[in-house]
Amino acid sequence: MRLVLLGPPGAGKGTLAALIKKEFGVNHLSTGDLLRAEMKNETPIGQEMKQYVESGELVPDEVVTRMIAEKLKTIKLEDGVLFDGYPRTGKQAADLDRILNDLNAPLDSAVFMEIGLPVIIQRLTGRRICRQCGAVYHVENMPPEKEGVCDVCGGELYQRPDDNEETIRKRMDVYMSSTEPVIAFYEEQGKLIRVNAEQDAGAVAADLQEKLKADA
Numbered sequence: 001m002r003l004v005l006l007g008p009p010g011a012g013k014g015t016l017a018a019l020i021k022k023e024f025g026v027n028h029l030s031t032g033d034l035l036r037a038e039m040k041n042e043t044p045i046g047q048e049m050k051q052y053v054e055s056g057e058l059v060p061d062e063v064v065t066r067m068i069a070e071k072l073k074t075i076k077l078e079d080g081v082l083f084d085g086y087p088r089t090g091k092q093a094a095d096l097d098r099i100l101n102d103l104n105a106p107l108d109s110a111v112f113m114e115i116g117l118p119v120i121i122q123r124l125t126g127r128r129i130c131r132q133c134g135a136v137y138h139v140e141n142m143p144p145e146k147e148g149v150c151d152v153c154g155g156e157l158y159q160r161p162d163d164n165e166e167t168i169r170k171r172m173d174v175y176m177s178s179t180e181p182v183i184a185f186y187e188e189q190g191k192l193i194r195v196n197a198e199q200d201a202g203a204v205a206a207d208l209q210e211k212l213k214a215d216a
């Protein structure tokens, strides 16, 4: 299984990826997570990219493509892979196709998670994440047992600095203008699968499995 997960911030790409990973043991590659790790470790790349990430701008194509290419060398591709948050531009989509074709491992499908802005804002402004293990909560929809503390590992929960309404609107605008060509790219290849991402995560996963079966 080699899938790209497409959808605006807040569509639930990370949550869906975690569900699929748990069930099928596939690798999960998230450029957002890779960038946040670089920033946390204060690497040169992390320091340079911080301004883009925190303001909701896209980082340059070469930077994320290099990260993905490097990461692909370290995983077992035969276990499958989910790309989350990548590609986000037409150039990235073409580069990913080339990289995967060189590895004889083309994509099976691109999953487009459709969702409207009001639901995105509600989800992201309430999102809280564990600093230690990355588990994701929502202050109303999925609160932890103890406020500010992770149920899984006891770590501290935090709010991403780009999860505020102004930056969310900006990220959505950036998403709409840069990712449209990505959707067209996979639609032309006959690889695009659309799912309604306003449902809860379990329903989205079930919907996707049905559609993948119908495609096979």
Ligand code: AMP
Residues within 6 Å of the ligand: 009, 031, 032, 033, 035, 052, 053, 054, 056, 057, 058, 059, 060, 061, 064, 084, 085, 086, 087, 088, 089, 092, 171
């Ligand atoms: P995410 O966690 O996917 O919402 O990504 C957080 C931020 O990381 C984005 O707002 C961008 O600044 C940056 N980013 C993540 N993936 C990409 C990508 N494929 N291309 C460019 N920038 C990216």
